[in-house]
Amino acid sequence: MxxxxxxxxxxxxxxxxxxxxxxxxxxxxxxxxxxxxxxxxxxxxxxxxxxxxxxxxxxxxxxxxxxxxxxxxxxxxxxxxxxxxxxxxxxxxxxxxxxxxxxxxxxxxxxxxxxxxxxxxxxxxxxxxxxxxxxxxxxxxYHWKTQQQIMSDIQAWIYKNKQAGKNSVLLAYSLGKAQRLIYNLRGAVERFLVHGAIYNAHETLLQHGWPLPPVELITHDTPKEHFADSLIISPPSAADSAWMRRFAPYSLGVCSGWMQVRGNARRQNADAGFAISDxxxxxxxxxxxxxxxxxxxxxxxxxxxxxxxxxxxxxxxxxxxxxxxxxxxxxxx
Known part of the structure; x- marks a missing residue:
């Protein structure tokens, strides 16, 4: 056959x-x-x-x-x-x-x-x-924690950053991972500020009826005082870019299954690594x-x-x- x-x-x-x-x-x-x-x-x-x-x-x-x-x-x-x-x-x-x-x-x-x-x-x-x-x-x-555990870890990290006077920036792929985070952190975050690549995917999904919370596109006109009360989400491609520097002082977290291996977050110059994978x-x-x-x-x-x-x-x-x-x-x- x-x-x-x-x-x-x-x-x-x-x-x-x-x-x-x-x-x-x-x-x-x-x-x-x-x-x-x-x-x-x-x-x-x-x-x-x-x-x-x-x-x-x-x-x-x-x-x-x-x-x-x-x-x-x-x-x-x-x-x-x-x-x-x-x-x-x-x-x-x-x-x-x-x-x-x-x-x-x-x-x-x-x-x-x-x-x-x-x-x-x-x-x-x-x-x-x-x-x-x-x-x-x-x-x-490679053995993942439950999503609930990871989301709790991220929320604790955001709270710790706020207490230290730092903005919270997460690196997450624009199509898939970013929407997963936004959906599951809704209610725990006052405002989502996102990179254009994430915004475009998000708006497309909203237009087609997906029950995602609203996000705000980061522009040159975004008030800096918004950063402290927001979760900022960026694709990994924007790391170490001039675009990222506007958020200083900030703590950088990476959301990827590769973060399961000790040292991978440090190699990406991140302050925290969350082993959450699709x-x-x-x-x-x-x-x-x-x-x-x-x-x-x-x-x-x-x-x-x-x-x-x-x-x-x-x-x-x-x-x-x-x-x-x-x-x-x-x-x-």
């Missing part, structure tokens, strides 16, 4: 349906798991994604793109191929892609996390014969693989060789696959 999906120089390909999943080179038909730029790239003739991802793809790639959106669980047919999207929990609109051909089901998970963050949708494991998993944090050292930790990866019931697992971007070897040693057929994903991992993770 021919494989449902194959791994090519353009990306993950479905021969029976003649489409690619998250291609890294331009193709006629692209099926997209989520709107981060390492998975949703410019230049494809047509994009198929979840309905919630359509406005985010248009924000990133331009309103002129040809994009079709499906609801979670809705099935589309290409020839004898059935395609559907299922919640991945990674960010708003993110999905796993379920592909079934002649009774064989493969699932390409894209990026995913197993803890429900309250805004991105709860992850749902999908039964399949073959599962394609990421492994961004595919090492046993990817599954080691136990989340293993639990998900077990729940799929997959007979074969392909492991992509991250610590792929480690996870693949662990699965093999524990009786699960697994193989490492090289992809072009992960170019944003240092910032979105």
């Amino acid at each position: 021919e494989p449902v999906l194959t791994f090519t120089d353009n990306g993950i390909y479905c021969p029976a349906g003649d489409f690619y999943i998250d291609p890294w080179k331009p193709v006629p038909r692209a099926v997209i798991t989520h709107a981060h730029s390492d998975h949703a790239r410019w230049g494809n003739d047509h994009y198929l994604c979840t309905k919630d991802s359509v406005p985010l793809l248009q924000l990133r790639l331009g309103k002129e793109i040809s994009a079709q959106g499906l609801s979670y669980g809705e099935t589309l047919r290409f020839n004898n191929v059935q395609v559907s999207f299922h919640p991945a929990g990674h960010m708003i609109g993110s999905a796993q892609v379920k592909v079934t051909v002649d009774g064989q089901t493969w699932v390409a998970s894209g990026d995913y996390k197993t803890e429900n963050d309250g805004i991105s949708g709860a992850f749902e494991p999908v039964k399949c014969h073959v599962f394609i998993t990421e492994s961004t944090f595919g090492l046993p050292i 990817h599954a930790d080691w136990q989340g990866l293993l639990q998900t693989i077990r729940h799929t019931g997959a007979e074969k697992v392909f492991v992509t971007h991250g610590f792929s060789s480690v996870l693949a070897r662990y699965l093999q040693e524990n009786g699960i057929a697994a193989a490492e696959v090289k992809t072009d994903y992960g170019s944003e991992e240092d910032t979105t993770a």
Whole structure:
């Protein structure tokens, strides 16, 4: 039997349906798991994604793109191929892609996390014969605190900064991580002041009905006295920039799974590191693989060789696959 999906120089390909999943080179038909730029790239003739991802793809790639959106669980047919999207929990609109051909089901998970963050949708494991998993944090050292614990840590840090006369600045990726923080810290923060990249994503989501609290765009006219009563959120790209210096004196916090490793915050010249990730930790990866019931697992971007070897040693057929994903991992993770 021919494989449902194959791994090519353009990306993950479905021969029976003649489409690619998250291609890294331009193709006629692209099926997209989520709107981060390492998975949703410019230049494809047509994009198929979840309905919630359509406005985010248009924000990133331009309103002129040809994009079709499906609801979670809705099935589309290409020839004898059935395609559907299922919640991945990674960010708003993110999905796993379920592909079934002649009774064989493969699932390409894209990026995913197993803890429900309250805004991105709860992850749902999908039964399949073959599962394609990421492994961004595919090492046993990566074990996340609960989101509630992390949010409490951030609130305590903000209070400590205020007592010390410092403004609080968090670095968080503009699409996904920033909205997760804003949504879950609402009520604990008087005002959110944000960088333009975060503001644009936030406004797009507000326009499409997402229940996010309001934020204020930081401009040259933003009163400095607002800084002390606000949580300032910036993308990592603005760190050590002239834009950042306006907030002095400030304390800098980094929100990333990489903060799990001692010393990473110091290497980024940060005062605090919060290990909050939009990817599954080691136990989340293993639990998900077990729940799929997959007979074969392909492991992509991250610590792929480690996870693949662990699965093999524990009786699960697994193989490492090289992809072009992960170019944003240092910032979105």
